[in-house]
Amino acid sequence: MTEISTIANATNNSFLDALERVRPEFANLSQEELLPITLDPVTAAVTMRGALPKIMAMRPVIETLSNFDVRALDKLEDYLRA
Amino acid sequence: MLAKVAAFRDNFASDAHALVQRGILAPESLAALKGVTGHKNIASDVLTLTTLFRTNWQRLTGRTCITLAELDEADAALDALITDLGLREQTPMTKEANAIERQQAYTLFVNAYDQIRRAISFLRWDQGDVDEIAPSLFGGKRRRAATEAEPPAESATTPAAGSAAAAGPVANAAVAGGTTVANAAVGLPGSDPFSN
Numbered sequence: 512m513t514e515i516s517t518i519a520n521a522t523n524n525s526f527l528d529a530l531e532r533v534r535p536e537f538a539n540l541s542q543e544e545l546l547p548i549t550l551d552p553v554t555a556a557v558t559m560r561g562a563l564p565k566i567m568a569m570r571p572v573i574e575t576l577s578n579f580d581v582r583a584l585d586k587l588e589d590y591l592r593a
Numbered sequence: 594m595l596a597k598v599a600a601f602r603d604n605f606a607s608d609a610h611a612l613v614q615r616g617i618l619a620p621e622s623l624a625a626l627k628g629v630t631g632h633k634n635i636a637s638d639v640l641t642l643t644t645l646f647r648t649n650w651q652r653l654t655g656r657t658c659i660t661l662a663e664l665d666e667a668d669a670a671l672d673a674l675i676t677d678l679g680l681r682e683q684t685p686m687t688k689e690a691n692a693i694e695r696q697q698a699y700t701l702f703v704n705a706y707d708q709i710r711r712a713i714s715f716l717r718w719d720q721g722d723v724d725e726i727a728p729s730l731f732g733g734k735r736r737r738a739a740t741e742a743e744p745p746a747e748s749a750t751t752p753a754a755g756s757a758a759a760a761g762p763v764a765n766a767a768v769a770g771g772t773t774v775a776n777a778a779v780g781l782p783g784s785d786p787f788s789n
Contacts, residue, residue, distance in 0.1 A: 530698070537697040545693075546700045555730050559706065565726045566709060572716055579712045583705040590702035593694075 529592035556591055563587075594674045595632055601667040602635050605642035608657050617656060618649065632678055639671050706730060 566584065574581050606626065612618040625641050627634035643664050646653060650661070706727070714723040 530694070533698060533701065534694075536701060537694065540697050540700055544700060545696045546703055548696060548699050550699075550703070550730055552699075555702070558728055558730055562727045566713070569713060569716065569726065573709070573712050576712055576715070579708065583708045587702065587705050587709070590698055590705055593698035593701075 526592050529589040533586070533589050533593040552591075559587065559591055594670060594677055595635070597670045598639055598667070598674045599629065599635050601663075601670060602629065602639045602642065604663075605639065605646065605659065605667070608659055609642055609645060612653065612657065615656075617652060618645070632674070636671055636674055636678070639667055643667050643671070703730065 570581070570584060573579060573584065606623075609618060609623055613620050613623060622645055626638050628638070629635060646657070646659055646664055653659075710723060710727045710729070713727050717723055717726065
């Protein structure tokens, strides 16, 4: 029971930490830019987590793209947790 | 904490009703009870009942299962619940603000993933395996929606070579009797009669 509570608290903290890291970027989004939530967060998480190893394997090549902001790749996990 | 206070409320109310039934407590002493709907009502009832039991404790001794230690415990739990409720009400983050933050995080996530898919699509254009590396979060829903949004007149025009419309009438959206039937299979109403 204590172990489960500890895990739950750690998970909550990691979600809250991610939210704190992402929160400053919220100000850059206008009301018009907000997307309606049409995805189940768990489904999105499963898809993203499944794809992440392959995506990260391509990171060195993706970094060579001059027009691509590689921070999107680094922040994906935080966005998901937030 | 609410569950604990609610359990006290149930026990105390049950005993109080039994004591009223036996004529030990006056019926009007329970008139102030508000019921079990809502945190504040439950808290209010526990306060009413503990006060009722303490006020009449001399008469109730030996006639109820409730103990003074239990009343003390209920008071402590009630105090904690009231503090929780107070803090929650004073928290600036309302439900609406929470919903907006959720939508903002969702937007950032979907946009970032979309950018990554675009980059991979560009890099793997020849292989055409973007969906294997970074599958769409929407499972093709967006693409279908975009196809449905095309005006029927466009599908009636001569298709460019190599386009989906040039693949044959089965892939076209047929317009029959003013009703658009998308992707009607051969032999079904709305399908092209000249298909092979």
